Amino acid sequence: MNYPRFLEQIHADIGPWLEKGRVADYIPELANVPLKTFGMAIVTMAGDVFRVGDADYRFSIQSISKLFACAMAFGLVGDSLWLRVGREPSGTAFNSLVQLESENGKPRNPFINAGALVVSDILCRRFVSAENAFVEFMRRLSGDKTIDYDLRVAESELRHSHRNYAMAHFMASFGNMNMPVEVVINAYSRQCAVAMSCVELAKAALFLGNQGIVPSTGERVIDETSAKRLSALMLTCGTYDAVGDFVYRVGLPAKSGVGGGIVAVLPGEMAACVWSPGLDNYGNSLAGVVALERLTTLTGRSLF
Numbered sequence: 001m002n003y004p005r006f007l008e009q010i011h012a013d014i015g016p017w018l019e020k021g022r023v024a025d026y027i028p029e030l031a032n033v034p035l036k037t038f039g040m041a042i043v044t045m046a047g048d049v050f051r052v053g054d055a056d057y058r059f060s061i062q063s064i065s066k067l068f069a070c071a072m073a074f075g076l077v078g079d080s081l082w083l084r085v086g087r088e089p090s091g092t093a094f095n096s097l098v099q100l101e102s103e104n105g106k107p108r109n110p111f112i113n114a115g116a117l118v119v120s121d122i123l124c125r126r127f128v129s130a131e132n133a134f135v136e137f138m139r140r141l142s143g144d145k146t147i148d149y150d151l152r153v154a155e156s157e158l159r160h161s162h163r164n165y166a167m168a169h170f171m172a173s174f175g176n177m178n179m180p181v182e183v184v185i186n187a188y189s190r191q192c193a194v195a196m197s198c199v200e201l202a203k204a205a206l207f208l209g210n211q212g213i214v215p216s217t218g219e220r221v222i223d224e225t226s227a228k229r230l231s232a233l234m235l236t237c238g239t240y241d242a243v244g245d246f247v248y249r250v251g252l253p254a255k256s257g258v259g260g261g262i263v264a265v266l267p268g269e270m271a272a273c274v275w276s277p278g279l280d281n282y283g284n285s286l287a288g289v290v291a292l293e294r295l296t297t298l299t300g301r302s303l304f
C-alpha cells in the first residue's frame with residue numbers, strides 16, 4: 001500500500017476545505033488555534049509510520065479521549081458498564097440534554113458528553129486521580145512519556161462547563177453518579193485537555209484493531225471481544241449525530257473531538273489520525289472527514 005503517495009495527494013487536495021470549517025470557540029482556549037492547519041498520520045500494525053503536514057503537532061484531543069476512557073472503564077467493570085450507559089447512537093448533539101430526562105438519566109452511549117461523564121465517574125471511583133491514570137494510560141498506549149494534559153485548556157473548559165454540570169447533576173438526581181459532580185467534571189475536563197499529535201493518537205488506537213493488544217509492546221489492553229465491541233461502538237456512535245453520513249463516506253470506525261482530531265481504525269491493518277481544527281456543524285473536523293473519505297477511496301480499503 002503506497003500510503004506516502006496517498007497522504008501527499010490528500011495534503012495537496014485539502015487546501016480549499018481548510019477554510020470552510022469553524023474553530024470551536026465555546027472553549028475559549030481552543031479558539032486560539034490557527035484555522036488553516038492540517039496534519040495526518042497512518043501507523044500500520046507492523047509499526048510503519050507515515051505522516052504529512054502537522055502530524056507531529058500536539059493538539060487538544062477533546063472527545064477522542066472518550067474512546068480511551070471508555071476502554072479503561074470497560075476493562076475495569078466489564079458489561080456492568082451498560083447498566084449505566086447505553087450503546088445506541090443518540091441522533092442528538094454531543095452536548096445535548098434532551099434524551100436524559102425521558103431516558104431516566106441513562107445516556108445513550110459513552111461517546112456523547114453525558115455518557116463520558118458516567119465513564120469519568122467510574123474512573124474517579126477507582127483511581128485517586130482519574131486524570132493522572134488517564135494520562136498514564138495514553139503514555140503507555142502511544143509509547144511517549146511526555147504526553148500530558150494542558151492545564152490552560154482544562155481550566156478554560158472548566159470556566160464554561162455549565163452544560164456538562166447540568167448533565168452531571170441531572171444524572172446524579174437519577175442516581176447515575178457516585179462521586180461528587182465537581183470531582184467528575186474536573187477529571188473529565190482534564191482528560192479532554194490532553195494534548196497529543198496525530199502520530200501519537202494513531203499509535204494509541206492500534207490496539208483496537210489488533211484484538212486488544214498494543215502491537216509494538218505486546219501489552220494486552222482489553223480482551224479480544226471487548227476490542228471488537230468498542231470498535232463497533234466507534235462505528236455507530238463515534239462521530240455524534242453525523243455518524244450515518246460519516247460511515248457512508250469513510251467506512252471506518254472513528255472517534256472525533258472538537259479540537260479537530262479524528263482517529264480511525266482499519267482492523268488488522270492500520271490506524272489513522274487526522275487533525276484540522278475547522279469543524280462542521282456537528283463538531284467534527286470538516287477537512288478531517290474529507291481527508292479520511294479520500295483515504296479510503298484512494299486505497300480502496302475500508303470495512304466494506
Ligand code: GLN
Pocket residue numbers: 061062063064094095113157164189192256257258259283
Ligand atoms: N470537552 C468537550 C466538551 O465537553 C468535548 C466535546 C467534544 O470534543 N465533542 O464539550
